Structure formats: C-alpha cells, structure tokens
Amino acid sequence: MFTDCSDVVIRPFQLETGIPAVAVFVDGLVNTELLENALENIMVFEGGEVDIERIQLRNLSVSQIKAVDNYGDLLNSMLSGDTALLVEGNTKALLLGLRGAQTRSVGEPETETVIRGPREGFIENLRTNTSLVRRKIKTPRLKMKPLVIGKHSNTNVVVAYLEGISDPELVKETVARLKKINIDTVLESGYLEEYIQDSAFSPFPQVQYTERPDAVAAALAQGRIAIFTDGTPMVLLVPTTFSHLLQATEDYYERFQMGTLIRWLRYLFLLLSILTPGLYVAISTFHQELLPTTLLLSIAAAREAIPFPAVVEALIMEIIFEALREAGIRLPKAVGSAVSILGALVVGQAAVQAGIVSAPMVIVVSITGIASFTIPHYNGAIALRMLRFPIIIAASLFGVYGILIGGMIIVGHMANLRSFGVPYLAPVGPMSLGDLKDVLWRAPIWAMNKRPSFLDVPDITRQGTELKSIIKAQGGFRDAQSLDRGDENGKEAEHDHPVGKEPS
Structure with missing residues (x-):
C-alpha cells in the first residue's frame, strides 16, 4: 500500500522474548525522540508479554493511546501523525499519540489587528487552535465534535458549541451538512463554507470567518457554532447575519461611547x-x-x-x-x-x-x-x-x-x-428591539444581559444586574467591605421578609 512513499517509515523490531513487532509512522509528523523512548520501553520488557492491551497498560508511558481493529482507522490516524504499533499474535493495533509536526508559533493575527485586546491568533494546527479557545472558556459544556472530511485529504474538522446555550437543532443541522460533503480534498475552510452556506449565488457571505480566539469565544457565548479546520487559521462561525460583518472584537474592549x-x-x-x-x-x-x-x-x-x-x-x-x-x-x-x-x-x-x-x-x-x-x-x-x-x-x-x-x-x-x-438582516428585519442595543449602537456590557433572540438559544440570560443596582443604590464611592456588607444585609433582608413586602 505504501509503495513509493518515501516518507512512510516501517520499523520492524523484536520484543525481549523474540516476538516480532513493527512500528509504522510518517516521517515529519511524529516526534521521533518520544517514539524512540516508547519503543525502548517495549523492547526491554521482560516476561514474554504478547497481549497488545497488557502492553498498552504496563509498558508504554504515552499519554494518548488507542486500540483499533481495522485498517481504515489505523491508516487515517497514522497519516494524521500517530504511530501504529503491531505485535505478532494480536488482532488489534495500538495508535500512539506522538505527533510532532513543525508548526509556526502563535502570533498576532494579520487580518484582524486591534489596539486593545489579545495579541494571539490561530495557526494551522487544529489542536493548538482548539486549546486557545479552551483556555478562554473553561467549562465542560464546551463540546468539540470531531469529523473527517475529504476522501483523499482526510481533513480533521471540529464542530465546537456550548451545550445548554447553542440551539440543539442548529448543532444537528451543522453537523448534518458537514457530513454530507463528498469531496476529494479539503485544503482550507473556504471549501466547507461554499458547501454549507444557504445561498451559494449571493454576493453576501452567510458564513463569518475569523482567526481570533476571543472572537470565537464571544460567538460561542452568544449561542453560535464554530467550525475548526485542520491546516488553516481561519475558523468559521455560523449562523451569520449582516450586522456581524460590521462588528469588530475591539468594539467591546473600548468604552461603549467609542464603540x-x-x-x-x-x-x-x-x-x-x-x-x-x-x-x-x-x-x-x-x-x-x-x-x-x-x-x-x-x-x-x-x-x-x-x-x-x-x-x-x-x-x-x-x-x-x-x-x-x-x-x-x-x-x-x-x-x-x-x-x-x-x-x-x-x-x-x-x-x-x-x-x-x-x-x-x-x-x-x-x-x-x-x-x-x-x-x-x-x-x-x-x-x-x-x-x-x-x-x-x-x-x-x-x-x-x-x-x-x-x-x-x-x-x-x-x-x-x-x-x-x-x-440575514436580523435583528432589524424582522425587528427585535431588545437586540438593537448591539446593532444600531453598542450598549454597555452590563446592559447586554440577554443573548440575541434570533438565535433561538435555550438559555437567553447571559449575566446578572446586581452590581450596577448596588452601585446605583449607594449613590457614590464605597469601599469593598461596605459593598460586601450591603450584599450580606440584602440577602438577610431577603430571607427575613416575604417576597413582595418591603421592610420598614
């Protein structure tokens, strides 16, 4: 199968008891130093162990290991950077997560520069990109569903969304459209964009793309869905309205008057x-x-x-x-x-x-x-x-x-x-007065306590209003201790008096 593939390395070796084994990997996609350490641990193991699952548990100090029993999964993972380990007498193979391909470092985005805001941008490595978003949204509700698209490229794609905030039907529709894509190669997220957009002949883009992790995190918090594609720093965001194309991340980092x-x-x-x-x-x-x-x-x-x-x-x-x-x-x-x-x-x-x-x-x-x-x-x-x-x-x-x-x-x-x-013209058409505070003007962050209604999210509330109410009630400067005391007194009063009755 790998005839005339000079970058594919097939490394036969023997275990301590003379049992033949072979490691298969792609040169340039694997961290060879970690691979040598893993193979050394297997070669010097004593006891005549041949069961692949016991070798996985006892011999290998590798953080990511997966057992597969078919060539399709083995080839897809190996060509993505994993190392395949086969041992005589077993019907399963091990995939060692020892990827080490050369990638550029995280730097400032060139297409979306800002004066105030984070200076990090996505790169061409899929896992680096998802980790940049995970650092900003530290919750198990952030789901990342993996897909593989392209008959020859086998491009890894990840659909990210916030469970409980994004519309479940929207997530199903996005995943269904991506799964139905039948194409030889996917080299950039633009391939996916042309397939999944609603109207291909419109000059207006119906899918937004960005290379800023903070923009993706903000979109996920609204209830939108992000589509990561391996090999490109551009992440797709759906659904997209015309107002999204006129908004920049820096609008929310400066004071609302300037925004x-x-x-x-x-x-x-x-x-x-x-x-x-x-x-x-x-x-x-x-x-x-x-x-x-x-x-x-x-x-x-x-x-x-x-x-x-x-x-x-x-x-x-x-x-x-x-x-x-x-x-x-x-x-x-x-x-x-x-x-x-x-x-x-x-x-x-x-x-x-x-x-x-x-x-x-x-x-x-x-x-x-x-x-x-x-x-x-x-x-x-x-x-x-x-x-x-x-x-x-x-x-x-x-x-x-x-x-x-x-x-x-x-x-x-x-x-x-x-x-x-x-x-596409939401929230202007159809009109939604509550959502205009982030379209016709940029309201203060504390005033935007609701998520956009046109996204039909299950959880519409995004923040509380207690702090501004306390500051307004105090009417001036108070230190932190008095603010805490006021909060505690408010809770006690709420506990002592029935709802709807004011203390004298």
Whole structure:
C-alpha cells in the first residue's frame, strides 16, 4: 500500500522474548525522540508479554493511546501523525499519540489587528487552535465534535458549541451538512463554507470567518457554532447575519461611547463605499441642478477636455483601483504597500494630466476606496466592492432613480437571505428591539444581559444586574467591605421578609 512513499517509515523490531513487532509512522509528523523512548520501553520488557492491551497498560508511558481493529482507522490516524504499533499474535493495533509536526508559533493575527485586546491568533494546527479557545472558556459544556472530511485529504474538522446555550437543532443541522460533503480534498475552510452556506449565488457571505480566539469565544457565548479546520487559521462561525460583518472584537474592549461612534462611522462609510461613484455619475449626467452653481462650474471645467462620459470614467478608475489593491496584496510585504499607494497616486495624477479622467473622479474613487477599508471583515468588504459596479451602471442609465431601484433590489435580496435558518438582516428585519442595543449602537456590557433572540438559544440570560443596582443604590464611592456588607444585609433582608413586602 505504501509503495513509493518515501516518507512512510516501517520499523520492524523484536520484543525481549523474540516476538516480532513493527512500528509504522510518517516521517515529519511524529516526534521521533518520544517514539524512540516508547519503543525502548517495549523492547526491554521482560516476561514474554504478547497481549497488545497488557502492553498498552504496563509498558508504554504515552499519554494518548488507542486500540483499533481495522485498517481504515489505523491508516487515517497514522497519516494524521500517530504511530501504529503491531505485535505478532494480536488482532488489534495500538495508535500512539506522538505527533510532532513543525508548526509556526502563535502570533498576532494579520487580518484582524486591534489596539486593545489579545495579541494571539490561530495557526494551522487544529489542536493548538482548539486549546486557545479552551483556555478562554473553561467549562465542560464546551463540546468539540470531531469529523473527517475529504476522501483523499482526510481533513480533521471540529464542530465546537456550548451545550445548554447553542440551539440543539442548529448543532444537528451543522453537523448534518458537514457530513454530507463528498469531496476529494479539503485544503482550507473556504471549501466547507461554499458547501454549507444557504445561498451559494449571493454576493453576501452567510458564513463569518475569523482567526481570533476571543472572537470565537464571544460567538460561542452568544449561542453560535464554530467550525475548526485542520491546516488553516481561519475558523468559521455560523449562523451569520449582516450586522456581524460590521462588528469588530475591539468594539467591546473600548468604552461603549467609542464603540458606538466607530460603529456609526462604519454605517456611514458603508453607504459611501457603495453609492459614492454612482451618485457622482447620476448627478453629473442627469441631475446637475442638485449641485451648487460654483461646484457645478468647477466640475464642468474639470470635465471639459475629458473624451469619455462619466460612467466610463468611473469604471476605468474603479477597475484600476481594484487592480492596484490586488497587486498590493499579492506582492511581497516590503514593496506591496508602497506599490499600491504610489501606484494610485502616480496613475491618478498621470491620468488627470493626460486628460483621460477628471480630478473630481479621482477624489470620488479615493473616498470610495478608503470607505471600503473601514469594513472589519474582508469578505463583507468584497461583497460591497462587487455591488459598486452594477450601481454605477444603473446610475448611468436611470440616474438617481437607478440607484434607488438598485438599493431596493439589494435590500430585498438581503431580506430573503437566510444563514442556517436565521434571517440575514436580523435583528432589524424582522425587528427585535431588545437586540438593537448591539446593532444600531453598542450598549454597555452590563446592559447586554440577554443573548440575541434570533438565535433561538435555550438559555437567553447571559449575566446578572446586581452590581450596577448596588452601585446605583449607594449613590457614590464605597469601599469593598461596605459593598460586601450591603450584599450580606440584602440577602438577610431577603430571607427575613416575604417576597413582595418591603421592610420598614
């Protein structure tokens, strides 16, 4: 079976009594030092022991050992990094958990940087990623259900959720969708995302991904489900609504006033990133009366020598800007940022001097590009960048009416979307007033004492309100001892007096 597999090592040896045995492992996936110690313990054992289960109990100082009786389980585990141990005269084999593949160390995420918050991010090792979340949620209710997907890749996948908080039906649906995936290889979580999302042809992402353990822990505490995939630092979160794509983990680490202001800025620049080029095309082509006379004369003077209509101008600059942004991402980091910034400046200035585009159009495209950078999640920003082009075309055909019709179509499409049965526009549509405190603004942490109702979680209460009530009742500063005494007196009064009756 392993002919021409140079990395597979088959190591035959004999026990102390001359009984033949063999160890099979993949070089590079096993900690060879630990393996040598384990084999040494078996070789020098005296007493003529041949039973594989007694060897497991008495001879091996390995923390993870599993006995299997079929080649399918043996091969899957061995190719994942375990060592297979076979001894003559036994119908079972032992799998020794001596994995030691080289992985990069835990570092700060590059796609989700923050000023205030943890500086650790996921890596490509599955068990390291699950341990980072386990360190933040130290409860046996955190369940991690293992799956294997891919006929050839046999990729390990873990579905994580909080028992008693996540909807059991949602967990069953997630696991069922993953089990039905029939594919040769799974190299990244994006493979799974395209299979399990509700609407594959929608430009809006219905699955959120992150490489921050604190973001996963917060999502699990809400009642959502995390999907870990071996070989990638990106963890999928379901279900996902549009409001999740506009929220960043740092919103909850700063004071709620700052979090609310930043969130409002995101909403403003979200509209600018979609509508600004279309509005410029519509107003300069059909609705010049909407502009002040001075501004209108300035734009007309700038476009006097331009040979193209405004829509062609906008499409040229948008395509060039997208190409420069993509080039900046793909080039090495040392030159990527310089090329993207200098390229935009040089190309924009040269295009204006050559009379191909006007200076106002360069300003509009620059504002649009900056606005799209304010979206916290990359897949959400990509959706808005794609929708910008049909809005520009609609504006060139029907003016502002085209923009309104395009916006209505987009909102209607979003209202029809579902992510694992959850409305994509929740809690705005359908309206849930209690959940708006984490959408339209960022309420204080102590005020968000309920989990989102649209997730249909069994346990809706997430925290108590005793501390804020005590501080408000005291009306000022008290030391810790008086706070404790007040708490104890409150409990005694509650015990001495019936519920509903106030002590005099």
